Amino acid sequence: MRYLEAGKRHTVRFTLNGRAVEREAEPRLLLSDFLRQHLGAFGTHVGCEHGSCGACTVRVDGKAVRACLLYAAQVEGKAIETVEGLATPDGLNALQAAMQKHHGLQCGFCTPGILMSLSQLHAEEPDADEARIRDVLSGHICRCTGYHGIVQAALDVFGKD
Amino acid sequence: MKPAAFDYACPDNLDEALALLADRGDRARVCAGGQSLGAMMNMRLATPDVLIDIAGLRELQAIAVVDGAIEVGAAVTQDALLRWPELVVRQPLLARMLPWIGHYQTRQRGTVCGSLAHADPSSELPLALALLRGEVVLRSQRGRRVVAAADFQTGMMATATADDEMIVAARFPVAQAGTASAFHEVAQRHGDFAIVAVAAVGDKHAIRLGVGGVADMPGVIDLTWPVADAALNDFAWALGGADDQHATARYRRELVRRIGRRVIEEVGDALS
Amino acid sequence: MQRVEDPTLLRGLARFADDLPTPPHACHAAFLRSPLAHGEIRAVDTAAAKAMPGVLAVITGAELAAHSTPFITGVKVDAPQYALAIDRVRYVGEPVAMVLAQDRYLAEDALEAIVVDYLPLTPVMDPVMAVAAEKLHPGTAGNVLHERDFRYGDPEGAFATAAHRVEATYHYPRNSCTPMECFCVIADYDPGSEAFEITANFQGPYTLHTVMARSLKVPGNRLRLKTPPYSGGSYGVKQAVFPYVVALGVAARIVGRPVKWLEDRLEHLTAATSSTNRVTTLKAALDAEGRILALNYDQLEDCGAFLRAPEPATIYRMHGNMTGAYAIENLAIHNRVVVTNKTPTGLMRGFGGPQIYFPLERLLDKAAAKLGLDPLELRRRNLVPTDAMPYRTAPGALLDSGDYARSMERAVSEGGLAELQARRDAARAEGRLYGIGYAVVVEPSISNMGYITTLLSPEQRERSGPKNGALATATVAFDPSGAISVAVSSVPQGQGHRTVLAQVVADVFGMDPTEVAVSTEHDTAKDPWTIASGNYSSRFAGAVAGASHTAAMQLRERLSLIAAADLNVPPEDVAYGNGRIFARGNPDNSLPLGRSAAKAHWSPLSIPDGAGAGLRETAFWNMPELAEPDEGDRINSSGTYGFIFDFCGVEVDPDTFAVRIDSYVTMHDAGRLLNPMLANGQIRGGFAQGLGAALLEELSYAPDGGFQAGTLADYLAPTVMEIPELTILHDQSPSPFTPLGAKGLGEGNCMSTPVCIANAVSDALGRELTSLPLTRSRLAELMLGEEPASTVPQIPAPAIDGHALQGQGSTIVPAPAKDVWAILLDAEKLAAVIPGCHALTITGENAYRADVTLGIGPVKGRFVATVALQDLDPPHALRLIGGAAGPLGRSQGEGRVTLSETPEGTRVAYTYTVTISGKVAAVGGRMMDGAARALINQFFKRLVSQAGDGDASPGLFARLLTWLGLAK
Incomplete structure (x- = not known):
C-alpha cells in the first residue's frame, strides 16, 4: 500500500504532455497547485477550487477532470495533458x-x-x-x-x- | 481555500482499505472520485486525518447484472455507468437520470457509490436508489452486509455506514417487463443541485413516486392508479421541505404537485 | 482582423498575475475574516497561530493601523476604514487578521488557530430599516452618510398640472460580475527608500493610487504600482483590489520580505465587492398624449458597511443621463446613501445603469398601461429628437450624437418585431405565458472625473476646487530598428486592447497591424498615467484608442518631415502605405518606413529641423466638454453617450416558472465601430451578465446578516445552457467629441437587458415586477394562488422568521421528568448529552463553556460552545441560551424546553431560534436548516440514551426519529 504521511513530501511520477515528470509533493497538495507552482505549467488556471467553474480542467488518462479536486498524489502513474500540450509544431491546433x-x-x-x-x-x-x-x-x-x-x-x- | 493536512493512503486491495478503516474509524474518509468530498476538504468543512483512495481498486471496478440487479462497484464513475451499453435496456430510468448529475467533467471522476455515500439531499442517485428500492453493499473487517435503500440513508448527508465500513457496491434492480419510468428535474441552471427532482416507476397496477431536493433525503410513496390530486398534494406536504435562498418550501411543494403530475402522466402514457 | 492576443492565450502561455515570478523568499498571506455581520472585537489571540510551523507573522488590525491611515473617501464622514477591522466588524468576510507563512497551505492552517472574541451586535441589513436603525459608525450622525436634493426645471409644477401620474417602488439587488480570475497582490517594501513596489491585477481608476499611497503613508512616488500584461476579467470588479494592496504593503513592511496573496473564490464572493442594491421610488408625470413632463427619483442607495472609494460614485455616474433617452425637461432627484452590514460596494460593469434603468423602463410600461398606449409607442413619443443633437439633458449631460428614432425603427424592422408579436399572439391563443419586453437605454462612457463632485453643494465645490476632464494618455515610438510600439495606461481584461491599438496605429502609418507591438503592462514609476487612467467606464474605444491615434498622428507628422527630406518632396506630399513612405503622386519615389524612422535614432544630426531627435510621442487627450458641475448642479457626467434599444420575447413555463428567452434583439449605436468582431464580443458578454442579473444572480444575505452565496453553486452565473441566441444590430453615429468618433459599448447590455427581460416577463405574466432576479421560485410565489391544504395535519416546518431560523419539535424520553431535568442541570451529564463534547467547564450558575466537535456526515468542525440555562421552572420548563464559534462559522440561538409526563416517559418539547453565519452559511445555505435539525436530533438522541442509561429500546428510538421528522 502506498501510504503518504501528512506534512511530508513524497515522490510522484507521471507524464505531463508526454514528458516524464518526477517531483515531490505533500499529500494535500492540489493537482492545480502542483502543476502551476511546482511544475511551472501556468496554463491551467484556478477559478474556484470547488469544482464549479471548470477553469482548471485538465485531462487525466484522457478524461477531462477538475485539477482542483485532485491531489498531486493521485496522478501517480497517470498521463496528464494540459493546454500547453495542444499546439502542434506548426502552430495552433x-x-x-x-x-x-x-x-x-x-x-x-x-x-x-x-x-x-x-x-x-x-x-x-x-x-x-x-x-x-x-x-x-x-x-x-x-x-x-x-x-x-x-x-x-x-x-x-x-x-x- | 486549501485542504488541511491529511495522510493519503492508496491501498492495493480491499482488505488493506478495510484494515485501515478499522484502525482509523471516523478519522478516515474513503475517497473514490472526490467530487464532493474534495470541495468540502478544500473549504475545510471536512478535515479527515487520512484519505483512503479506492479509485484504483480492481475489486470495485465492475458493472454486472447479479440476481436481477445492476451491481455497480464503488470505483465505477457515473460516466462509466452512463456509457455502459446495457444501461438503457436494463434500467432506462438510470440512463435518464445520470446526465443530470453535475457535469461531463465531474461525472468522469465522481462515482455512483460516492454520491450515495455523500447522501446530498438534492442528488439524483440517492433518489434513484430509494425509488428503485435498491441496496447498498457494505464491507468492513467484521464482514459484509447488504442494506436496503430505505435503511441506508438516515438523514441529510447521513447514512447507515458505520465508521469502519465502506460501500463496495450499489445494487439497482433491473427494470421489469411491463413497467415504465420517468424523470424530471427542476434546477436553477443546467447541472445545479435539484430544487426538486421527481422520478417514478410504475406498472399497470401501481406507481411509485420519488422526490429529491425537498427534504433531508429522498421521499418515496407508492400510489395506485388513477393518482388523485389529493394524494399527490398530501405527499408534497408530507415531505416537509423548508425555505432556502434558492426556493421557498411553497414553490417546492408546487413543483412536487406539478412535476409529479407530469411524471405520472408520462409513466401512464408509456404503459398504455 | 483576428486578435493578436489570442495565440498566446490559447497556448496557455499568457502570464496572469499569479503566473508572474515571485521572489524566492516571498511569503504568502491568508486573511481571517469575520463570521459575523456586525460585532465588536473584544480580543484577538494570535499566540497559537504565531507558533505554528512556517508562520512568519500574524498581523491584527491594531498592528496594521500603526503603519497605515484610513482610506480617504469622497464623502467626508467619520467612518474610518482600514485594510483590516480594528475594533468592530461590520460585514461577513471583513478581514480581521492576516497570517504570513511560507505557503498558502500553512497560512490557512494558522488561520484556524486564531481566536477572536466577538460581542455580536444587531446587524442592519435592509437599507430602508437602516435609515433609522442604530448607527454602524459611532462618529457619524446616523446611517445615512450622504443626502442631497436636485431640481432641474420645474418638476413640482409639472406634476401638479400633469394629466397622468404614475409611481412605483423598485428594488435592485446586489450582484457581481465575478471575474474568473480573483484578486492577486505581490508587495515588497524597501526600508532604504521607504518605498513600496506592488504588483496587483488592479484595473484603475488611478484616482485610487492616491488613496492607496495615502493609506500607506507615502507620497505617490513611493508607491510603484505595476499591473500584469494579462488579467482574467474584471468588468469593474478589480478596482476593489485596492484595500489589499494596502494590506499587503503593510505586511511586507512588517515582515521585511515580499508577500503575496491570491484571493480565493469564497473570499471573492463574500467580501470582494458588489453592485449597490438600491430602493427607488420613481414618479412620472405625463400629459394626455403620453409625453413625459417630469420624473421624480427618490433613491436610497446601499453601499454596504463603508463608503469605500470611489463610492458613492454608483449613484452619481448616471446623474447627467437620469432622463434616459428621453427629452424630459423637469426632474427632481432625492439621493440618500446608507451604510448597512454588507460588503462595501464598488465598480461593476454597467455601474449605476441597471439601478436607474430598471425603475425607469419598468415605470414606462406601467405608464403605457395606464394611458392605454403601446409601450413602444410611449417610448417613441419621448425620444430625444434627432435634430436636437447634441442634446443637453435637464441634469446636464450632453448627448453627443445619435438618431434614436431611426435606430429604433431599424431594429423594429430588421429585428423582426412584427413576427415576434405574431408569435406572442399565437402562443397566447394557446394559453401559453408569452410576453414581449422593450428597453431603451443611453449608455454613457468616458467618465468625467468631476461627476462625483456633484454630491457636494456648489459652495463645497467652490471650497475644494474644480475636478473635471477624463485625461487619457498614450505613447507611440519607433525604435532604432524602425519598428513601432504603443503603450497606454489602460489595463486590459479581455477587450482586445492590443488588437485595436495595433489596428489604430497601423492605419496611421499604412502598415500591417501585426508589425505593431503593443505593451499593456503598466508601471506607475515608468509609464505615463493620469488619475483617469485605467480600464473602466468604457473609456477604451473613445478615449484610450483616441489618445493612441493622436500620439500616432503627432509622430507621423514628425516622421513626414524626415521622409520629406529623403524623398525630396514637401512634407504634406508624404504618403504612407504597404509599410513604405512615398511621394504622393509618385509611388515609385519611396522608402521603407523603418528606414526614415531609424534615422531619428542613428543620425540625429541629419534630420531636418523641427522633426526632433528620437521618435517617441506621448499624447494626452482630454475632452473640453467634460466640465465640473455648474452652479445649478448640471453635470455632463460622461464624454459620450451611446444608444441602445432592446426587445425580447420570453415564455414562462406554467409549471416550473422557468423563463425561456425566445428571441432577443439588441440595437446599438456606439458611434464608429473600431472592430466589429470585438464590439459584438463585448455586447454578447454584457448581455450574458445582464441576463444573469435578470434571472439568476444575487449576492444574497439572510436577514441575520449571514452571507449565502459563497460558492459558484450558490452564486449562479449563467452557463452556455442559459444564454440564448442574440441578434445584434448596429447603427453608427460618430461621436463628434472623440478622435475616432467611437463610443463605449461594453456596458450597455448590463443596463438594458435586466429590465428588458423583466418587462417581457411582466408582460407574459400580467404582473408587476419590482425586484430582481426573477428566479423561478419568486415568479411562482407571485403567480400562485391559495395553496391546497394537506388532508393530513402538518407539523409546522422550520421557517426563517425575522433574523433567524426557527423550528420546533418534541420527543419522548423514557424516564421521569425529574431525571431528565437532573441531566440538564448536571454539568457532567449535560457534557455527555451535548454532541461531540470534549470538555465542559462551569462558567457561572447554570452556565457552561464546552469544547465540542459538531457536524453532519463528513462535515465536522471544532467549536467553543457556551450554554446558559435560564428561567428555570423545575421540572417543567427552562430556557437555553447559547452559541458556538469555530473556524467553520458561528451560531447563536435560544430554545425553550418544556417537560411533561406521558405514559411512555417524559415528553420533551422544544422550540428554537438559531442564527448561523460564517463559512458554513456561505457555502451550505441550502442545508443549514437540515443541519440545525440534525444537530438538535443528535442532542436528543443522546438525551434519550443518557436518561435511559444507554438502553433506549429500538422502538423508542424509531419513534424519536419519527418525531423529529427524520424517518417516515
Whole structure:
C-alpha cells in the first residue's frame, strides 16, 4: 500500500504532455497547485477550487477532470495533458485556431479548461452535435464571451473529419 | 481555500482499505472520485486525518447484472455507468437520470457509490436508489452486509455506514417487463443541485413516486392508479421541505404537485 | 482582423498575475475574516497561530493601523476604514487578521488557530430599516452618510398640472460580475527608500493610487504600482483590489520580505465587492398624449458597511443621463446613501445603469398601461429628437450624437418585431405565458472625473476646487530598428486592447497591424498615467484608442518631415502605405518606413529641423466638454453617450416558472465601430451578465446578516445552457467629441437587458415586477394562488422568521421528568448529552463553556460552545441560551424546553431560534436548516440514551426519529 504521511513530501511520477515528470509533493497538495507552482505549467488556471467553474480542467488518462479536486498524489502513474500540450509544431491546433477565428475568448482565463474538455470530446466524439457540445461546455463558466464564439468555434471543428 | 493536512493512503486491495478503516474509524474518509468530498476538504468543512483512495481498486471496478440487479462497484464513475451499453435496456430510468448529475467533467471522476455515500439531499442517485428500492453493499473487517435503500440513508448527508465500513457496491434492480419510468428535474441552471427532482416507476397496477431536493433525503410513496390530486398534494406536504435562498418550501411543494403530475402522466402514457 | 492576443492565450502561455515570478523568499498571506455581520472585537489571540510551523507573522488590525491611515473617501464622514477591522466588524468576510507563512497551505492552517472574541451586535441589513436603525459608525450622525436634493426645471409644477401620474417602488439587488480570475497582490517594501513596489491585477481608476499611497503613508512616488500584461476579467470588479494592496504593503513592511496573496473564490464572493442594491421610488408625470413632463427619483442607495472609494460614485455616474433617452425637461432627484452590514460596494460593469434603468423602463410600461398606449409607442413619443443633437439633458449631460428614432425603427424592422408579436399572439391563443419586453437605454462612457463632485453643494465645490476632464494618455515610438510600439495606461481584461491599438496605429502609418507591438503592462514609476487612467467606464474605444491615434498622428507628422527630406518632396506630399513612405503622386519615389524612422535614432544630426531627435510621442487627450458641475448642479457626467434599444420575447413555463428567452434583439449605436468582431464580443458578454442579473444572480444575505452565496453553486452565473441566441444590430453615429468618433459599448447590455427581460416577463405574466432576479421560485410565489391544504395535519416546518431560523419539535424520553431535568442541570451529564463534547467547564450558575466537535456526515468542525440555562421552572420548563464559534462559522440561538409526563416517559418539547453565519452559511445555505435539525436530533438522541442509561429500546428510538421528522 502506498501510504503518504501528512506534512511530508513524497515522490510522484507521471507524464505531463508526454514528458516524464518526477517531483515531490505533500499529500494535500492540489493537482492545480502542483502543476502551476511546482511544475511551472501556468496554463491551467484556478477559478474556484470547488469544482464549479471548470477553469482548471485538465485531462487525466484522457478524461477531462477538475485539477482542483485532485491531489498531486493521485496522478501517480497517470498521463496528464494540459493546454500547453495542444499546439502542434506548426502552430495552433484546429480547435485553438477556431477559437481565435470565432472570437471564442476575451480575457482567456477560462479558455484552457474549455479547450481540454473540447479536446476530449473531439477525440471521442468528433461528430458531436451542438446539444452535446453545449452539454460538455456547461461545465465551464465564462464571464466574458456569452459563450457564442466558443460554441461557433466548436461547431466549426466538430463534424469535419 | 486549501485542504488541511491529511495522510493519503492508496491501498492495493480491499482488505488493506478495510484494515485501515478499522484502525482509523471516523478519522478516515474513503475517497473514490472526490467530487464532493474534495470541495468540502478544500473549504475545510471536512478535515479527515487520512484519505483512503479506492479509485484504483480492481475489486470495485465492475458493472454486472447479479440476481436481477445492476451491481455497480464503488470505483465505477457515473460516466462509466452512463456509457455502459446495457444501461438503457436494463434500467432506462438510470440512463435518464445520470446526465443530470453535475457535469461531463465531474461525472468522469465522481462515482455512483460516492454520491450515495455523500447522501446530498438534492442528488439524483440517492433518489434513484430509494425509488428503485435498491441496496447498498457494505464491507468492513467484521464482514459484509447488504442494506436496503430505505435503511441506508438516515438523514441529510447521513447514512447507515458505520465508521469502519465502506460501500463496495450499489445494487439497482433491473427494470421489469411491463413497467415504465420517468424523470424530471427542476434546477436553477443546467447541472445545479435539484430544487426538486421527481422520478417514478410504475406498472399497470401501481406507481411509485420519488422526490429529491425537498427534504433531508429522498421521499418515496407508492400510489395506485388513477393518482388523485389529493394524494399527490398530501405527499408534497408530507415531505416537509423548508425555505432556502434558492426556493421557498411553497414553490417546492408546487413543483412536487406539478412535476409529479407530469411524471405520472408520462409513466401512464408509456404503459398504455 | 483576428486578435493578436489570442495565440498566446490559447497556448496557455499568457502570464496572469499569479503566473508572474515571485521572489524566492516571498511569503504568502491568508486573511481571517469575520463570521459575523456586525460585532465588536473584544480580543484577538494570535499566540497559537504565531507558533505554528512556517508562520512568519500574524498581523491584527491594531498592528496594521500603526503603519497605515484610513482610506480617504469622497464623502467626508467619520467612518474610518482600514485594510483590516480594528475594533468592530461590520460585514461577513471583513478581514480581521492576516497570517504570513511560507505557503498558502500553512497560512490557512494558522488561520484556524486564531481566536477572536466577538460581542455580536444587531446587524442592519435592509437599507430602508437602516435609515433609522442604530448607527454602524459611532462618529457619524446616523446611517445615512450622504443626502442631497436636485431640481432641474420645474418638476413640482409639472406634476401638479400633469394629466397622468404614475409611481412605483423598485428594488435592485446586489450582484457581481465575478471575474474568473480573483484578486492577486505581490508587495515588497524597501526600508532604504521607504518605498513600496506592488504588483496587483488592479484595473484603475488611478484616482485610487492616491488613496492607496495615502493609506500607506507615502507620497505617490513611493508607491510603484505595476499591473500584469494579462488579467482574467474584471468588468469593474478589480478596482476593489485596492484595500489589499494596502494590506499587503503593510505586511511586507512588517515582515521585511515580499508577500503575496491570491484571493480565493469564497473570499471573492463574500467580501470582494458588489453592485449597490438600491430602493427607488420613481414618479412620472405625463400629459394626455403620453409625453413625459417630469420624473421624480427618490433613491436610497446601499453601499454596504463603508463608503469605500470611489463610492458613492454608483449613484452619481448616471446623474447627467437620469432622463434616459428621453427629452424630459423637469426632474427632481432625492439621493440618500446608507451604510448597512454588507460588503462595501464598488465598480461593476454597467455601474449605476441597471439601478436607474430598471425603475425607469419598468415605470414606462406601467405608464403605457395606464394611458392605454403601446409601450413602444410611449417610448417613441419621448425620444430625444434627432435634430436636437447634441442634446443637453435637464441634469446636464450632453448627448453627443445619435438618431434614436431611426435606430429604433431599424431594429423594429430588421429585428423582426412584427413576427415576434405574431408569435406572442399565437402562443397566447394557446394559453401559453408569452410576453414581449422593450428597453431603451443611453449608455454613457468616458467618465468625467468631476461627476462625483456633484454630491457636494456648489459652495463645497467652490471650497475644494474644480475636478473635471477624463485625461487619457498614450505613447507611440519607433525604435532604432524602425519598428513601432504603443503603450497606454489602460489595463486590459479581455477587450482586445492590443488588437485595436495595433489596428489604430497601423492605419496611421499604412502598415500591417501585426508589425505593431503593443505593451499593456503598466508601471506607475515608468509609464505615463493620469488619475483617469485605467480600464473602466468604457473609456477604451473613445478615449484610450483616441489618445493612441493622436500620439500616432503627432509622430507621423514628425516622421513626414524626415521622409520629406529623403524623398525630396514637401512634407504634406508624404504618403504612407504597404509599410513604405512615398511621394504622393509618385509611388515609385519611396522608402521603407523603418528606414526614415531609424534615422531619428542613428543620425540625429541629419534630420531636418523641427522633426526632433528620437521618435517617441506621448499624447494626452482630454475632452473640453467634460466640465465640473455648474452652479445649478448640471453635470455632463460622461464624454459620450451611446444608444441602445432592446426587445425580447420570453415564455414562462406554467409549471416550473422557468423563463425561456425566445428571441432577443439588441440595437446599438456606439458611434464608429473600431472592430466589429470585438464590439459584438463585448455586447454578447454584457448581455450574458445582464441576463444573469435578470434571472439568476444575487449576492444574497439572510436577514441575520449571514452571507449565502459563497460558492459558484450558490452564486449562479449563467452557463452556455442559459444564454440564448442574440441578434445584434448596429447603427453608427460618430461621436463628434472623440478622435475616432467611437463610443463605449461594453456596458450597455448590463443596463438594458435586466429590465428588458423583466418587462417581457411582466408582460407574459400580467404582473408587476419590482425586484430582481426573477428566479423561478419568486415568479411562482407571485403567480400562485391559495395553496391546497394537506388532508393530513402538518407539523409546522422550520421557517426563517425575522433574523433567524426557527423550528420546533418534541420527543419522548423514557424516564421521569425529574431525571431528565437532573441531566440538564448536571454539568457532567449535560457534557455527555451535548454532541461531540470534549470538555465542559462551569462558567457561572447554570452556565457552561464546552469544547465540542459538531457536524453532519463528513462535515465536522471544532467549536467553543457556551450554554446558559435560564428561567428555570423545575421540572417543567427552562430556557437555553447559547452559541458556538469555530473556524467553520458561528451560531447563536435560544430554545425553550418544556417537560411533561406521558405514559411512555417524559415528553420533551422544544422550540428554537438559531442564527448561523460564517463559512458554513456561505457555502451550505441550502442545508443549514437540515443541519440545525440534525444537530438538535443528535442532542436528543443522546438525551434519550443518557436518561435511559444507554438502553433506549429500538422502538423508542424509531419513534424519536419519527418525531423529529427524520424517518417516515
